[in-house]
Amino acid sequence: MDTVYHLDLNSEKIRGAKIALLPGDPFRSQIIAETISGIYGTGNKKLAWKREFCTYLAEIGGIPLLVTSTGIGGPSASIAIDELAQLGIGTFIRVGTTGAIQERVDIGDVIITSGSVRLDGASTHYAPIEYPAVAHHEVLNALVEGAKKTKTRYHVGITASSDTFYPGEERYDSFTKYVLRKFQGATKEWQKLHVLNYEMESSTVLTLTATMGLRGGCITGVVNRGGTGKITKESLKAGEEHAIRVAIAATECLV
Template sequence: MDTVYHLDLNSKKIQGAKIALLPGDPFRSQIIAETISGIYRTGNEKLAWKREFCTYLAEIGGRPLLVTSTGIGGPSASIAIDELAQLGIETFLRVGTTGAIQQFINIGDVIITSGSVRLDGASTHYAPIEYPAVAHHEVINALIEGAKKTNAPYHVGVTASSDTFYPGEERNDSFTKYVLKRFQGSTNEWQRLHVLNYEMESSTVLTLTASMGLRGGCITGVVNRGGTGKITKEALKAGEENVIRVAIAAAECLI
């Protein structure tokens, strides 16, 4: 029984799980697993933690699911998805945080990504840039139902998914304070094209899953407005709590 290299998992460890929740932060894997245990009165088990990839086994309705962190950005997310798919995972749901770029979106709201602007590089190693990064309709429907069930304010739409946190999201609070010409004015352009938010993994998650014939989706909690200001503890708490509650409710629908 082969163990996949980066995740340090094998098919025996995951006990037949077919769904994986994918936070970026490895410490969020434990938070999600413990939240699931608290809601459904079930146990959870840490299966592995290697590099940025921390995996817990949890249970909803008597059926197993994984919570595996991907780290930050497309390259590490692509490794997690590829290796989980090798082990038999069929549904992938990114559970993350985001910066909103539309004024009608508030801190603590959740954004359900229907499709992503592919500002990354990792996804191009799996499908050409003309290939759309789109969420699976069943996952979108489950996320909407999850938001309604938990009374979380939500928005459905397009996300800009960048390889970099600073220049790619047109932030000027970096070391150099400089944004390359190709990104200058990009936020205004995405706003005019009705893009809702910035984050860093959805284009990889959605391109890989769609191109592999698997189910993929992305939900993020709003913790700031893209390109402006710092992320406060209060904003992070609001975004994380809401996105985790909705993602778990959606997983119950999907499982």
């Protein structure tokens, strides 16, 4: 039985799972798995941890699912998605954190991405830039239902998905304090175009799943205001917990 190289998983280990929740942080894989166990009274098991890819097996309603971390950014996310697809996973939900750029979006809210501005490079290795990065309608609807069920304040809309945290999100708190001209003023432009937030993986997740004929979606918890706000322990906790709670509730609609 072949084991995929980066994730250190095979079809026997994943026990027929067809859905994967994709946090970025490998430590968040355990948090999500334990949260699922706490809600449903089921067990969970760590299957593998290699590099940034940490995978747990959990269960909802007797149905197995995976929680696999992707690390930061599109390149590592593309590896996780491709190898999970090779093992038979058909539904992918990114569960992450984000910086809001619209005033109406508050810390602790969740953003359900309907489509992404492709500011990454990894997705262009799977489809030309003209190809849209859009969420699968069934996953999008499930995330909305999950937010309603958990009474979590949510926003549905467009996300700007960048390869870099500092210049790509027009942050001036970097080492050089300089942003290339192509990104100067970008945040204001995205605001005018009704983009809700910045993050770093959704364009890769949504492009790859769409091109592969699979189901993909993305939910992120707001932990700061992109380009300006600091991320505090309190804001990180609120954003993480709300995104996880909604993602788990949404998964009930998809199993």
